[in-house]
Amino acid sequence: MPYNLGMSEFSLAIPFALPPPELANDLIRALKMPALETLLVRHTALNYKVFDNDSRVLPHEAWLAHALGLASAPDQPDTGAPLATAVMRGCGLHAEAAEGHWFMLQPAHVQISRTHMLLSDLRGVQLNEADSRGLYDLARPYCEEIGKPLLHGAPGLWFLRADDWAGLRTASPDATSTQSMSDWLPEGDHARDFRKLQNEIQMLWHEHPINQARQARGLQAINSCWLWGGAGPTTPSGSVAIAAGGAPWLAALSAAPQPSAEQLLGQPGGPASVLLGDLIASAQVGDWADWLARMQRIEQEWLAPLLAALKAGRVSRLNLVLSHRNGWTTVSGAAMALRKFWRKPALTPLLKQS
Template structure:
């Protein structure tokens, strides 16, 4: 088996601010091939590496299949626990899902209050994982467009609510759920423990399982739920995050989007990847940034002595 190819999924360059690569990293980036820009954003970045047929974005169904294995035959909508804080202009989404540090006790305490509301509406709610709550819907359920929580974090809640006649029912359900959660005594206990209350839900990720998910990779490394759900559906090896690069034995997609320190990226990931490439243990490396920019790094580029170093990942 030949040396593997690796893609580093990285956050947008602006997340690193004014930080700069070290000399070796800047030299390698300056000599790399700058690839054509792709569409920016979380979803387009993942769709550059996964093909879904039909082409849609049913993350609720994909993550449900990963969490419970029973997604087939229904449509799914995530109804993740959320914390919104009122302000002078309305309310803002400050946290949802895993950011709320929920345990089994939290789900066991809060879900019973919501089950009659959603059950009566024909959308049973449950939580196979404490941080991920689901509504089961009929397969042909007509749904409005919902916004992913990553796109609404810190923003005015009302700018991201489902719109139009199709969204009216969901706005009503959300309002009733917020009343139930706001009055729930379990939230007072969470606040006493220094934890954010679960005072809202976030609807997103609607859809049914795709007929087919494929990828050119054989493995992924990372913890982000959408990536792991897509990888599982495509039959890829799903591996936990690592603290430093080690040359893989198969083509691998490595999720480094949580990184915010360019020095650590250069030291723990880029430098050892370059060393593996020079030793013939890595065939090539691609840097794929969430802002759509991308670079291809290959062994033969070390002879591009005329290229100037590039110390930042910015466009």
């Protein structure tokens, strides 16, 4: 999938580049990001929008689905993030994706307490090929028995065909993992059918030798599965380069090696859109020291080169999409806007979250 850029528009989405409001002042004081400061102040337009959590996905997931031409604009969420069949194509399952309604089904670890259940961050599951295949082989016969074909796409990334579940409202793992899981379980006419499937799979995996071996190695037991991203046989009409992110479904959507800003800037052509997932994992677990270090790398490896390209006219317009779980800020700029010398560069626009 080519990602071209010449005298054209460049869009860079950085999930969790907006600090949480309760920590924002302290985190901003610790950052040294002159390129971001300039782009946040010497812009053509800057807007913050509150995100509708009823969409059951995070703002960057809704943005990605829209950028791929699979869903409406993020500020009009109506279909969540119907990404499953696009991810299937990234796993080489083109023929299967062209037929039926598919969901991503991801092996998971659920923490159970007296008051709630908590879905662990799936990036921390560390599921290798052998364990993923072994658990898949246990679950597949039951899924086929109830008329729901199950395919293995990659370690920790499976696909379930359920045409009659097309109306099921599901939530993404990242939207769910920091919340009480019971509030984010699938909703709709067939929600009970999924719960039955989930319970059966949980029993198949309970105290299985694969899980016993994992726990002996200090890894989490795989004691549940998560369903989300349902989509019909649609083909993406847009393209987005995925840089980092850690989640297997994001890796599957990236049809090229991890791109860099310099590589993209060196390719003449049409518009480019990039989702940079470096901050997701650290923000999800609240590791703000790691978040700060990653923000500094983003400044050096992405924002500084893009600002230089904007000044030099190699990019006609630069759009930034900076988000956290409750909203996102969009910043658009052009070379002419950089001449607004009376606007002192600052990171304070990151605080504008209302």
